[in-house]
Amino acid sequence: MEASNWAYVTAAYAVTWVLVLGYMAYARRALQRARAEYRRVTGHEPGEGDAV
Amino acid sequence: MTTAAPTVEAPRPARWPVFGAVSLAALVATQVFSFLTSPPDQNMGQLEKILYVHVPAAWVMFVCFAIVLVYSLRFLWKGREDDDLLAAAAAEVGAIFNGLTLVLGMIWGKPAWGVWWVWDARLTSTLVLFLVFVGYLALRAFVEDPQRRGQWSAAVGILGALNVPIVWMSVTWWRTLHQMPSSMRSMAKIYWVGMFANFGAFLLVMAYFIRRRYDAACTVRAAEHASQAAALGGLD
Structure with a gap:
């Protein structure tokens, strides 16, 4: 019983970390894509003026 | 009502x-801390360690949906597009933590209750909350006009956030399988310390x-x- 409980505990923490790291990577890639598109359209880096 | x-x-x-x-370092530190300091629970054994991720994920989900409520109302009031975008960001993150809460609850439920899922009031209302915010995100994907997208998603976000008190009170209003909310009187201090430390890292x-x-x-x-x-x- 105790050993099988550890399997559930391990699964819970594995799911948590896969989700946290996976979403972190997804958010990072999405931001990089957005910044690349912004540079392509405006010709300059985000944050360099022209509030719209 | 609003102008773009x-x-x-x-x-x-x-x-x-x-x-x-x-943030990641804090999450590692609080999880290691809670693992090392909390003894196995008298009834749940090592399963209590799942609560250090399940409960903080649920609390953070509530915080996200509170942010959705505040910024959706602000968008409808002031019409600022950045408020709409912040509400949408919080809704997406809230949906992620909502999904995590459900999955962790299922992983806890199988050894504790003998089933992965039961149509218990807390589980069902949490699933409904999840589906509302999945709908919110789908709505945003389908509506192209920013002003209409903001107004419609603000309405759905406000309705979804109003579901949060129902989720919170569900275990009190309908006594089904899910345990009652834990309190400082019902839990030893060491468990509370670990839970709040993990909540801080999740925040x-x-x-x-x-x-x-x-x-x-x-x-x-x-x-x-x-x-x-x-x-x-x-x-030019």
Whole structure:
């Protein structure tokens, strides 16, 4: 019983970390894509003026 | 009600990656701390360690949906597009933590209750909350006009957030399988310390996620505005 409980505990923490790291990577890639598109359209880096 | 105020600008790359690394380090530290300091529970044994991620994930989900409520109301009041984008970022992150809460609850439920899922009041109301915010995100994907998208998603976001008290009170109003809310009287101090420490780390991760998604959304909108301005001859 105790050993099988550890399997559930391990699964819970594995799911948590896969989700946290996976979403972190997804958010990072999405931001990089957005910044690349912004540079392509405006010709300059985000944050360099022209509030719209 | 609202007018599309041009309030979005592409944020300058800042030190958020450092904040993200600090958040992850805090999450590792609080999980190690709670593992090392909490003895097996008298009834649940080692299963109590799942509560250090399940409960903070649920609390952070509530915080996200509170942010959705505040910024959706603010958008409807002031019509600032950045409020809509912040509400949307919080809704997406809230849906992520909502899904995590459900999955962790199922992983806990199988050994504790003998079933992965039961149509218990708490589980069902949490699933309904999840589906509302999945619908919120789907709505945003399908509506192209920013003003209508903001207004409609604000309405759904407010209705979804109003479901939070029902989720919170469900175990009190309908006594089904899910246990009653834990309190400082019902739990030993060491468990509370671990739970609040993990909640603090989850809050940092949540803030990082929301900020990154908000930055991405603002940058996309700023690029769209610039592209439209260029098409209309607004740029040289």
